[in-house]
Amino acid sequence: MTAAKQIATLKIQRGGVGEAARFERFEVPFEPGQSVLDGLRWLRAAADPTLAIRFSCINANACKECMIQLDGETVYACTARLEPREMTLTPLPNKKLLRDLVTEIASPSERFK
Amino acid sequence: MHRFALHRIRENTRYERRMAAELVTIETDVLVVGSGAAGMYAAIEAARRGAAVLLADRSLIGRGGATVMAQMTVAAALGEETPDDWRHHYDDTIAAGRGLCDEALARLLCEEASDCIRELDRWGVGWARKDGHITATQAPGHDRPRCVYVDFINTGPAVSKTLRAEIARHHKSICKAGDLCVVDLIVGDGEASGAVAWHLSSGAPVMVAAQATVLATGGLTRLFARNSASANMGGDGYALALRAGAPLIDMEFVQFFPIGHLAPRLIGMDPIMWDPFRYKLGGRLRNGRMEEFTAAYGSDEDGKYVLTRDLATYAILKEVAAGRGSPHGGAYLSFAHCSRQALRAAFGPVIDRLAANAIDLTRMPVEVAPIAHYHMGGVKADARMATEVPGLFVAGEVVGGANGANRLSGNAITEALVFGRRAGASAAERVKHRAPPRHRMRPQDGAAALDLVRRDGFTRDRRKNTAAMIARLQAIMTDDVGPLRTGRGLAHAMTQIEALGDELGERPPGRAANFDLQRLEWFDLRNMLVVARAIVQCALNRTESRGAHQREDFSTTRPEWQVHQTVRGRDGRLQTSGAPHAAATVIAS
Numbered sequence: 001m002t003a004a005k006q007i008a009t010l011k012i013q014r015g016g017v018g019e020a021a022r023f024e025r026f027e028v029p030f031e032p033g034q035s036v037l038d039g040l041r042w043l044r045a046a047a048d049p050t051l052a053i054r055f056s057c058i059n060a061n062a063c064k065e066c067m068i069q070l071d072g073e074t075v076y077a078c079t080a081r082l083e084p085r086e087m088t089l090t091p092l093p094n095k096k097l098l099r100d101l102v103t104e105i106a107s108p109s110e111r112f113k
Numbered sequence: 114m115h116r117f118a119l120h121r122i123r124e125n126t127r128y129e130r131r132m133a134a135e136l137v138t139i140e141t142d143v144l145v146v147g148s149g150a151a152g153m154y155a156a157i158e159a160a161r162r163g164a165a166v167l168l169a170d171r172s173l174i175g176r177g178g179a180t181v182m183a184q185m186t187v188a189a190a191l192g193e194e195t196p197d198d199w200r201h202h203y204d205d206t207i208a209a210g211r212g213l214c215d216e217a218l219a220r221l222l223c224e225e226a227s228d229c230i231r232e233l234d235r236w237g238v239g240w241a242r243k244d245g246h247i248t249a250t251q252a253p254g255h256d257r258p259r260c261v262y263v264d265f266i267n268t269g270p271a272v273s274k275t276l277r278a279e280i281a282r283h284h285k286s287i288c289k290a291g292d293l294c295v296v297d298l299i300v301g302d303g304e305a306s307g308a309v310a311w312h313l314s315s316g317a318p319v320m321v322a323a324q325a326t327v328l329a330t331g332g333l334t335r336l337f338a339r340n341s342a343s344a345n346m347g348g349d350g351y352a353l354a355l356r357a358g359a360p361l362i363d364m365e366f367v368q369f370f371p372i373g374h375l376a377p378r379l380i381g382m383d384p385i386m387w388d389p390f391r392y393k394l395g396g397r398l399r400n401g402r403m404e405e406f407t408a409a410y411g412s413d414e415d416g417k418y419v420l421t422r423d424l425a426t427y428a429i430l431k432e433v434a435a436g437r438g439s440p441h442g443g444a445y446l447s448f449a450h451c452s453r454q455a456l457r458a459a460f461g462p463v464i465d466r467l468a469a470n471a472i473d474l475t476r477m478p479v480e481v482a483p484i485a486h487y488h489m490g491g492v493k494a495d496a497r498m499a500t501e502v503p504g505l506f507v508a509g510e511v512v513g514g515a516n517g518a519n520r521l522s523g524n525a526i527t528e529a530l531v532f533g534r535r536a537g538a539s540a541a542e543r544v545k546h547r548a549p550p551r552h553r554m555r556p557q558d559g560a561a562a563l564d565l566v567r568r569d570g571f572t573r574d575r576r577k578n579t580a581a582m583i584a585r586l587q588a589i590m591t592d593d594v595g596p597l598r599t600g601r602g603l604a605h606a607m608t609q610i611e612a613l614g615d616e617l618g619e620r621p622p623g624r625a626a627n628f629d630l631q632r633l634e635w636f637d638l639r640n641m642l643v644v645a646r647a648i649v650q651c652a653l654n655r656t657e658s659r660g661a662h663q664r665e666d667f668s669t670t671r672p673e674w675q676v677h678q679t680v681r682g683r684d685g686r687l688q689t690s691g692a693p694h695a696a697a698t699v700i701a702s
Contacts, residue, residue, distance in 0.1 A: 016626060016627050016628075017627050031378070032378070033377060033378030033379075033380070033470065033471075034378060034380070035380045035381075038380075041580075044580040044630075045578065045580040045581045045583075045584045046581070049577075049578045049579050049580040049581070049630070049631045049634065050623075050629075050630075050631050051630070052628050052629070052630045053630070054628070055344060056172050056173075056176060056177035056178075056343040056344050056345055057177070057181065057182055057343045057344075057383070058343070058344055059380060059381070059382070059383065059384065060182055060184075060381070060382060060383035060384075061380075061381040061382075062181045062182050062269065062270055062383065063172070063173070063176040063177055063181055063343060064176065065172065065173055065176055065177070076381075078380065078381065079380055079381040081380075098314055098627045098628040099626075099627050099628040099629070100628075102628045102630075104314060105173070106173050106174070106291045106292070109281070109284065109289060110173065110174040110175075110289045110291050111289075111290070111291055111292070111314075112169075112290035112291060112292060112293045112312050112314070112319075113290075
């Protein structure tokens with residue numbers, strides 16, 4: 001007998017430069033031990049590839065690119081745990097928004113100008 | 114100014130088309146593509162020799178790529194603790210390469226390694242020390258302790274940080290450009306003269322005119338489902354070089370790291386993390402029945418860590434195939450013979466991160482399995498890091514041949530440093546000694562790539578799922594192009610890869626707007642698919658087993674196959690050469 005599959009509901013801020021921000025809800029399968037980034041990557045491949053997120057190293061917490069806000073707290077998506085509840089994901093509020101959860105986080109000297 | 118234009122994009126389609134087409138052009142002496150250790154060292158060296166450098170990365174500067182992920186060691190015959198000489202390092206590198214190392218490249222790698230390590234030491238990288246000496250550990254395949262490290266799996270991040278700081282000191286001559294994705298190199302009159310790119314953050318098309326270009330984009334491990342590198346390691350440099358007319362070699366040799374973390378789920382750690390602890394503590398590999406098994410494959414570990422990567426990968430996969438795998442399809446790695454104190458001394462703060470993932474090594478083994486880790490093949494280059502296309506240089510993992518059919522532990526960061534420095538020097542020399550450029554950038558140069566970058570594709574469409582297509586490619590490569598291969602499986606993979614190519618189509622989705630990840634994935638797939646085809650074709654041709662290339666239907670190493678295969682791109686098709694005549698006949702029949 002298997003337990004019913006658990007679900008994490010991700011409420012994600014969408015929208016790009018010059019657009020009004022809107023929220024969309026997605027349900028992703030939950031397995032204990034997963035990261036929020038696991039959920040976001042699953043979501044892009046299974047449902048919506050237009051969702052923009054920024055990450056490089058996926059799991060090592062080495063690149064430090066996946067900073068977002070989870071329920072109003074700044075986290076790395078790769079180390080924040082996915083949980084079987086509604087989780088609100090928003091872009092960093094103090095950085096320039098590029099699209100969805102992606103903000104301009106590079107130092108000015110390392111940006112293309 | 115292009116940024117202003119992009120703010121207006123959504124308001125007026127006609128205006129948007131006109132403005133989105135507005136091109137940003139840049140002129141520089143040296144364009145370096147990729148900002149891992151190889152790219153950063155190339156930029157520093159070119160700048161030291163007087164060149165102006167544009168250091169471009171499709172991700173953030175010094176954060177993506179493989180270097181920042183390297184938690185292990187760097188091989189160099191420093192001889193500070195144990196007497197050593199680069200010739201011993203060279204002998205080990207050649208032996209590990211199973212007869213296929215390019216000797217000039219392997220020699221350069223070993224001969225200049227110590228110099229680069231000491232330069233990084235002066236720049237404050239913080240190599241682990243004992244009694245005032247840089248200390249070294251002994252990795253499998255090395256005849257003595259030769260591998261330096263920054264302790265507690267911090268080697269890669271420390272190397273990245275150190276090089277970024279050094280680049281900042283050269284801020285007058287190195288211009289950094291993050292989020293800049295190179296689409297194609299520009300070749301005019303047979304010489305590399307720059308690149309067409311787009312700026313991911315804004316969507317702007319960009320044209321770079323450069324007298325020399327260095328490709329330092331890293332390897333191709335993203336082609337496989339389980340891999341140990343960043344999401345941007347999709348073989349960009351191989352595809353760029355191929356389309357520019359530079360040949361690739363040894364594309365069939367993908368290194369799998371045998372003991373990548375498999376289970377339980379462990380977040381916030383690179384899956385290759387177990388290696389440094391095996392150096393320190395040994396660790397024991399067991400099959401699903403908790404039996405030792407490596408002796409049956411020709412190497413008895415006896416509690417020590419001596420098994421080379423190709424052999425260990427083979428042994429683990431064979432146990433799994435025989436039904437003796439661990440529950441998630443790998444092997445067990447156990448440190449249960451070590452005391453809590455010994456574990457704490459070796460693992461330091463990593464013990465706490467393991468505890469946060471409910472892993473207690475004194476009580477439980479972990480599961481490990483081979484994971485795509487590194488590419489031995491790459492762009493054909495000489496010891497100046499020059500390719501066959503004048504003005505085009507390569508560095509780091511983009512370079513093919515130095516490591517033959519199997520890379521020795523510790524040589525990856527070494528080659529990033531040594532080849533990066535050499536490529537930067539060669540690029541700067543070209544700028545300095547060159548007559549005024551014969552070729553001036555013309556409007557038609559890079560026209561096809563510019564058209565792709567500027568073009569509005571189908572509207573943002575959830576149905577054309579580029580993320581899912583990448584996942585499918587990864588599954589194809591993992592199922593049939595992994596460490597154990599057959600002619601039938603490889604042919605099956607080729608058919609599926611070609612079908613993905615048809616599905617991809619000729620136009621990217623979306624339009625030139627801010628951070629369109631789906632559009633980026635389309636350009637990624639354009640590169641990944643050509644690189645995948647190159648690997649599969651070379652693997653099909655090579656009817657023998659050698660190092661990282663193991664054919665179940667041709668299980669022995671054959672002397673006539675001690676040759677490099679070359680791949681060229683001709684008229685949109687791939688052409689391989691170099692296979693021995695007898696073997697070519699086997700394929701034809």
